[in-house]
Amino acid sequence: MKKIIEEIIKFRDERGWKRHDTPSALAKSIIIEAAELLENYQWEDVTPNEENVKEELADVLIYALAMATDLGLDPEKIIKEKLIKNEEKYPKFDKK
DSSP: OHHHHHHHHHHHHHTTOGGGOOHHHHHHHHHHHHHHHHHTTSSTTSOOOHHHHHHHHHHHHHHHHHHHHHTTOOHHHHHHHHHHHHHHHSOOOOOO
């Protein structure tokens, strides 16, 4: 994960985009890209464009990882912490 984050930040910084990457702008960008991802599933009778799904999902992940990095957060750590909270909140399904 560290290597891909470094690539994301390097790509951004080489283009001078860091000055635009405020937490607010990144949060908005995540939502915008998530909406573009959702467009692929807007109509139940239409098969999603697999390539577009991959690209839009990548955009969401790129913005989210950049935001975590800019906020000084470790993505793996915060995901693990959230999974622990979710495990407590949503116990395993008992199939009985």
